[in-house]
Every structure is written in C-alpha cells, then in structure tokens.
Amino acid sequence: MAVETVRKPYVRQRSAWWWTKNPRYVLFQFRELSSVFVVLYAFLVLWQLWALRGGSDAYYAFLVMWYSRPMMALNAVILAFAILHSVTWFALTAKVPLFRIKGRPPPAALVIGASLAIWVALSLLIVKLLYGGF
Amino acid sequence: MADRGTKMIKLRISRYRPERSGEPFDQEFTIPYRDDMVVLDALNYIKDHIDPTLTYRWSCRMGICGSCGANVDGTPKLTCALYLRDLKKRPVLIEPLANFAVLKDLVVDIEPFMEKLEAAKPYIIRKDERPIERGEYRQTPEELELYRQQSLCINCMLCYSACPVYGHDEKFLGPAASALALRYELDSRDQGSEERLAAVATEHGIWQCTFVGECSVVCPKHVDPAGAIQQLKALAATRLMKAMLLPLAPR
Numbered sequence: 554m555a556v557e558t559v560r561k562p563y564v565r566q567r568s569a570w571w572w573t574k575n576p577r578y579v580l581f582q583f584r585e586l587s588s589v590f591v592v593l594y595a596f597l598v599l600w601q602l603w604a605l606r607g608g609s610d611a612y613y614a615f616l617v618m619w620y621s622r623p624m625m626a627l628n629a630v631i632l633a634f635a636i637l638h639s640v641t642w643f644a645l646t647a648k649v650p651l652f653r654i655k656g657r658p659p660p661a662a663l664v665i666g667a668s669l670a671i672w673v674a675l676s677l678l679i680v681k682l683l684y685g686g687f
Numbered sequence: 688m689a690d691r692g693t694k695m696i697k698l699r700i701s702r703y704r705p706e707r708s709g710e711p712f713d714q715e716f717t718i719p720y721r722d723d724m725v726v727l728d729a730l731n732y733i734k735d736h737i738d739p740t741l742t743y744r745w746s747c748r749m750g751i752c753g754s755c756g757a758n759v760d761g762t763p764k765l766t767c768a769l770y771l772r773d774l775k776k777r778p779v780l781i782e783p784l785a786n787f788a789v790l791k792d793l794v795v796d797i798e799p800f801m802e803k804l805e806a807a808k809p810y811i812i813r814k815d816e817r818p819i820e821r822g823e824y825r826q827t828p829e830e831l832e833l834y835r836q837q838s839l840c841i842n843c844m845l846c847y848s849a850c851p852v853y854g855h856d857e858k859f860l861g862p863a864a865s866a867l868a869l870r871y872e873l874d875s876r877d878q879g880s881e882e883r884l885a886a887v888a889t890e891h892g893i894w895q896c897t898f899v900g901e902c903s904v905v906c907p908k909h910v911d912p913a914g915a916i917q918q919l920k921a922l923a924a925t926r927l928m929k930a931m932l933l934p935l936a937p938r
Contacts, residue, residue, distance in 0.1 A: 561705035562788035562796050567854050574761055578851060581899045645898060648914040649921045656829050 584641050587634035594631045643668040696720040696771055697778035698729055700741070703789045711789060714738075715778055726766035726774075726781065727755050730793075743793035750907060753843035757793050758782040763848035763905045784848035786857075800844050803860055807868040808886055812879020824876040837870035837915055839908040846902035846912050858891040862902035862912030865893055869915040872922065881926075888923035896920075 572578040604615035618624060646668045650658030695717050703711040716733050727745055734741045745755040748767045755766045760780050771779065787795035817824070846862035853859045868887045871877050887893055896916045903913040929936060 559706040560790065562790055563703055563705070563711060564788045565711070565785070567785075571851065571854070575901070577901055577904065578899065581851075581897075581901075585897070645917065648911075648917040650918075651921075656832070 580641070583634075584638060587638040590631045590634040591638065594635070639672065640669070643672060693719040694721070696729070698733075699778040699780050700730075700733075700792070701780075701782040702741075702792050703783075704740075705791060720771055722770075722772045724771050726757070726759055726764070726769045726771060726779070729771060729779075730766065730781070742791045751841055753841035756784050756843045756845050756848065758785055758848060763845035765843060765845070765907050768907060784844055786848050786850065786854040787844070795844075797844065799857060800842070800847060800861075800863075803864040804842070804867060806860065806886060807864040807871075808879065808883045809864075809867045809871060811871065811874060811877050812882060813876075814878040826875055830875040833875070834870045834873035837866045837873070837910055840866055840870075840910045840912075841908055843907065845905045845907065849901040849905040851899055851901070852895060852897055856891070856895065859895045860887060860889075860892045862896075862906075862916065863910075865896070865919060866910050866912040866915035869919050869922075872919070884919070884923050884926065887919060893919045893923065 572582045601615060601619070604612045644665055647659075647661035647664040650664075652659065696719075697715060697717045699713050699715050701711050702714050716737055718729060718732050718737070720729065727748065730741065730743055730745075734743075743755070743757065743766075745767065746752040747754075750765055750768045753765075756763060757766050758764070758781070759766065759769055760774060760776050761782075763784055766781075781793065783789045783793045783795045787797070787799070790796050811824075840863055842863060844863065847853050850859075850862055853861045865887060868883055871883060872880055877883075893916050896913075898913060898917065900913045903911045906912060
C-alpha cells in the first residue's frame with residue numbers, strides 16, 4: 554500500500570525590516586546606501602562644472618549656493634557615507650591575501666592598517682595640492 | 688517533576704505540524720535547568736518529559752556533525768554548543784534556520800543546500816590520472832595549510848541562514864558551497880581549477896555576494912566563507928585579465 558505523504562514544506566516570508574534585527578545588517582544596508590550619496594556627489598561636481606562653463610557670474614551664484622548651510626549639511630552627510638564606504642572597503646582588503654610572508658598570509662591588521670595609512674596619506678596630498686600648505 | 692529551589696527556564700519554540708495546522712505557531716515550555724545545559728539539552732528534555740512530538744535534528748552533541756543548527760534569539764547557532772546561561776532574553780526563542788523551507792518544527796529542507804554543494808564541484812579533478820600502483824598524490828604540510836581553513840566546514844548551514852543575499856534569492860550559490868570551491872581551488876593535487884571557477888564565477892555564483900560578512904560571523908568552525916568568496920572573486924578576475932592581456936600564455 555502506498556504511504557500517503559503529508560510533506561508540506563512551509564516557506565516563511567522575510568519581513569521588510571529584516572535588516573533592523575542585527576547591527577551588522579544595519580551597517581551593511583548603510584554601506585549599500587552610501588553608493589546613492591556617492592552618485593549624488595558626482596552629479597554635484599557635474600553641476601559645478603556646468604556653472605563654471607556659464608561664466609564668472611554663474612559660478613559665483615553656484616558658490617553662494619555651495620556654501621549655504623543646507624548644502625554644507627548635505628556635503629557633511631555625503632562625506633560621512635564616503636568615509637563609511639571607504640573604511641569598510643579597506644577592511645575587506647585583508648580578506649584577499651595577494652602575497653605571503655614565510656608561506657603565510659600577512660596579518661589582517663597589517664594589511665588594513667597599511668591600506669588605511671596609504672589612503673589617508675594620498676587624501677592629504679590631494680588636499681595639499683588643492684589648497685596649498687597646512 | 689522539579690524540586691523546590693530548582694532553577695526554571697522558559698523557552699518559546701516555533702512549531703510546524705504539516706499534518707495538523709497550515710501555519711507555524713509558537714509554543715512555550717518551562718523546564719528545570721542547570722548552568723551546564725546547552726540549548727539542545729533543553730530540547731531533549733522537552734522531547735523526553737513533556738512533548739515527544741517535538742521534532743529537531745541532532746547527532747553528535749560535540750559541534751562536528753553540523754545537524755543541530757537553529758535560530759536562537761534570531762541568530763543561527765549550533766544548539767549543542769550554546770549554553771542557556773549565555774542567553775539573556777526570556778523566554779529563549781528557538782526557530783528553524785532562516786531562509787529554508789520548514790518541514791516540521793525545527794527541521795528544515797536541506798535539499799537546496801545539497802544541490803549547491805554539488806554545483807561547486809567539491810572533488811579533486813585530475814587531467815592526468817595516475818595509475819594506482821604509483822600511489823597517492825602527495826602533499827606537503829605547507830600545501831595542506833593553504834586550504835585547511837576552508838576544509839573545516841561541517842555543512843551546518845548556519846551561514847545560509849545568516850546570509851541576506853540567499854534570503855533574497857535562493858538561486859545564490861551561497862557561503863559554504865563557495866568556501867568548498869575555494870578549498871579545492873587551493874588544493875595542490877587539483878587540476879580542475881578552470882572548470883570549477885567557470886561553475887562558480889557566475890551571476891548567481893560568487894558575483895552575487897555583496898559581502899554582508901555575517902556568514903563568517905556565525906560560522907562555528909571559523910571557515911570564513913565571506914573571505915573565501917572574495918578570494919574566489921580575485922582569482923576569477925585575475926584569470927580573466929590574464930586571458931585578455933596574454934591570450935597565448937598557459938593558464
């Protein structure tokens with residue numbers, strides 16, 4: 554006699570708020586969200602170039618807008634997201650050992666530390682080139 | 688029953704009985720407990736003394752068989768390796784591993800996971816098979832060390848339960864199968880690198896990983912599947928670049 558099966562696999566629905574359940578998921582979602590702000594900044598730079606093309610009056614008007622409080626606040630938010638994205642990206646570098654020291658992958662702290670140090674040094678160099686000495 | 692002065696603990700367990708109810712429901716149990724009890728001990732106590740119909744998987748009780756995984760207070764854990772004394776919330780919430788279909792109570796359908804393991808070609812592929820008289824393919828301790836970490840996986844599926852990408856799309860190859868692919872990629876005896884990479888470096892393979900990293904956090908064996916996937920990505924990308932820049936070079 555054939556055995557009747559009552560196998561009924563139940564598929565659970567994931568809540569739209571799944572990412573709030575764990576701080577690491579929250580961090581991940583913010584890192585994904587950071588790309589939106591990075592794109593936004595790219596558009597702001599394009600806007601700046603467009604204003605520059607429009608002559609000195611147009612560029613002056615742009616600068617007035619650029620240094621306004623809401624714009625400064627937006628730039629601060631963009632900077633925070635850019636830093637979040639960069640730092641979490643550099644934290645990833647240690648996951649892929651590109652070379653080995655005495656047959657072992659280099660320690661994670663060394664790889665991350667060196668990457669961050671090079672990043673900060675290059676950023677400071679760019680700031681120096683743009684704005685002159687400190 | 689418990690003597691006076693015995694410490695009691697309340698657990699809330701997700702039940703699903705396909706023959707009775709259409710939906711999973713929670714059931715609470717209050718049981719006596721000692722500080723040396725793990726979550727699996729509590730489940731066994733309930734099954735032995737309160738409700739013999741409670742269904743869950745377990746075998747070795749020592750963190751090597753990989754069958755007793757469940758979501759405890761929302762986090763995927765091996766129930767044999769998690770002490771009740773380390774859990775702060777009451778009642779302790781025990782649910783089946785997330786991202787898998789539930790068959791009964793805490794038992795999930797592992798078939799999709801089995802298919803993924805197979806897709807990663809988790810075996811040594813040889814182009815030149817040696818005759819058996821010539822003995823085994825030998826390996827130095829240093830060569831073993833290269834893939835030892837990825838070889839420690841016990842297929843407990845906690846990483847799949849922790850992975851939001853897999854939760855979003857069941858087609859994703861996922862953490863453990865990818866780590867297993869890297870384990871064979873790094874094996875000095877293997878000659879099937881190209882074939883295996885082609886199988887895993889796909890849209891629903893390693894490239895779907897967005898590096899949430901939670902798989903490596905929950906892994907009870909420190910396999911670091913998130914790291915393994917990034918290594919595979921680097922491997923696949925460098926191989927592609929080499930093929931484009933040096934089309935005639937041996938790969």
